[in-house]
Amino acid sequence: MSTARMENPTSIMGLNKPNGQFRGPLKPVGLTSGSLATAPEPDAHQKGGNIPQGSGGIRFGDDWKKCLQLPQKDCRFRTSDVTSTKGNEFEDYCLKRELLMGIFEMGWEKPSPVQEESIPIALSGRDILARAKNGTGKSGAYLIPLLERIDLKKDHIQVHVVIATPGRILDLIKKGVAKVDKVQMMVMDEADKLLSQDFVVLIEDIISFLAKGRQILLYSATFPISVQKFMAKHLSKPYEINLMDELTLKGITQYYAYVTERQKVHCLNTLFSRLQINQSIIFCNSTQRVELLAKKITQLGYSCFYIHAKMMQEYRNRVFHDFRNGLCRNLVCTDLFTRGIDIQAVNVVINFDFPKNAETYLHRIGRSGRFGHLGLAINLITSEDRFNLKSIEDQLVTDIKPIPGSIDKGLYVAEKPNQS
Numbered sequence: 001m002s003t004a005r006m007e008n009p010t011s012i013m014g015l016n017k018p019n020g021q022f023r024g025p026l027k028p029v030g031l032t033s034g035s036l037a038t039a040p041e042p043d044a045h046q047k048g049g050n051i052p053q054g055s056g057g058i059r060f061g062d063d064w065k066k067c068l069q070l071p072q073k074d075c076r077f078r079t080s081d082v083t084s085t086k087g088n089e090f091e092d093y094c095l096k097r098e099l100l101m102g103i104f105e106m107g108w109e110k111p112s113p114v115q116e117e118s119i120p121i122a123l124s125g126r127d128i129l130a131r132a133k134n135g136t137g138k139s140g141a142y143l144i145p146l147l148e149r150i151d152l153k154k155d156h157i158q159v160h161v162v163i164a165t166p167g168r169i170l171d172l173i174k175k176g177v178a179k180v181d182k183v184q185m186m187v188m189d190e191a192d193k194l195l196s197q198d199f200v201v202l203i204e205d206i207i208s209f210l211a212k213g214r215q216i217l218l219y220s221a222t223f224p225i226s227v228q229k230f231m232a233k234h235l236s237k238p239y240e241i242n243l244m245d246e247l248t249l250k251g252i253t254q255y256y257a258y259v260t261e262r263q264k265v266h267c268l269n270t271l272f273s274r275l276q277i278n279q280s281i282i283f284c285n286s287t288q289r290v291e292l293l294a295k296k297i298t299q300l301g302y303s304c305f306y307i308h309a310k311m312m313q314e315y316r317n318r319v320f321h322d323f324r325n326g327l328c329r330n331l332v333c334t335d336l337f338t339r340g341i342d343i344q345a346v347n348v349v350i351n352f353d354f355p356k357n358a359e360t361y362l363h364r365i366g367r368s369g370r371f372g373h374l375g376l377a378i379n380l381i382t383s384e385d386r387f388n389l390k391s392i393e394d395q396l397v398t399d400i401k402p403i404p405g406s407i408d409k410g411l412y413v414a415e416k417p418n419q420s
Contacts, residue, residue, distance in 0.1 A: 112137035134366030255403040285353035376412035
């Protein structure tokens with residue numbers, strides 16, 4: 001279970017301004033070699049899979065790996081956030097053949113550190129409290145054991161896999177639409193948010209409807225002290241995973257540019273002209289500023305979409321879908337877009353408005369540098385932001401440096417994947 005996300009929405013082209021898509025020209029950004037991301041390879045489910053229908057799956061003795069439709073191999077550099085593993089393979093966990101096929105066809109070659117730590121424990125049925133950085137494979141750490149433990153012969157909700165807010169899920173339960181009395185596994189992704197004062201009462205109410213012996217898995221990059229109280233009440237001898245030797249991703253280089261409010265758009269225009277941006281996400285602190293900035297970026301001649309919480313969900317889905325598929329280079333948004341969003345092509349995050357706290361900053365810049373890849377975070381700092389800048393540096397034990405006149409492309413531009 002997680003907070004609301006936008007997965008596999010239908011793409012409808014030609015949306016106009018109120019729907020979040022400004023259709024400016026696809027003006028090249030930085031060097032001409034910087035290209036937009038192409039649409040991702042369809043996953044096994046979208047292709048219809050490779051298992052013959054009605055055959056009961058691949059039979060014992062078949063060379064099932066020959067049937068795989070593997071995506072293009074990703075040969076980009078990856079940091080130790082995802083490469084410092086024990087050397088385990090996905091095949092070591094005795095997973096279902098069909099699940100293994102799906103894992104490999106997604107392009108996942110080996111488990112990341114958080115997946116190595118989490119998968120065997122989750123399969124054993126033990127509660128887990130896992131803390132790992134954004135973009136290091138937390139979703140796979142719980143989705144793989146979740147899918148493995150589902151029994152397709154049982155016609156009831158087993159892990160209550162629902163994409164919704166806690167309030168909506170609770171409403172479905174109380175109306176009898178979602179029958180969860182046989183649920184054996186509950187996963188909370190972005191658990192710090194779900195266990196905050198805004199949601200923890202709802203979460204505890206949901207738990208009261210579950211089977212008594214249920215397993216609870218908590219995953220997040222940050223855990224406030226309040227989680228300890230919840231853990232003591234609802235988790236049974238949880239296995240704790242902490243892979244947070246530092247809070248920020250190793251592959252993200254952070255800079256700040258000291259500007260006045262009036263200079264921000266000019267500074268942004270300069271960044272667009274000098275950086276080799278594949279895709280960028282630009283954060284503002286209000287919905288009004290998001291729309292105004294997106295319009296200004298389009299007037300400057302750059303392709304730009306925008307997204308914020310006041311837009312209809314249908315329009316947000318479409319904007320996200322099109323941006324993820326590389327139809328636009330720049331996306332302006334509010335903090336709606338800081339959690340649970342994985343777009344591998346994003347290599348630059350710009351805080352047009354600097355955030356107020358360290359948690360928001362951490363989740364924002366974590367939209368780049370996904371799964372050990374390189375990324376760049378640039379913060380536009382006014383005189384009012386200087387105290388927040390110092391505070392966030394101290395809390396995250398990180399170094400945000402003044403922006404240099406020229407930024408080394410090697411810090412945020414990866415080589416293209418090998419075509420072979």
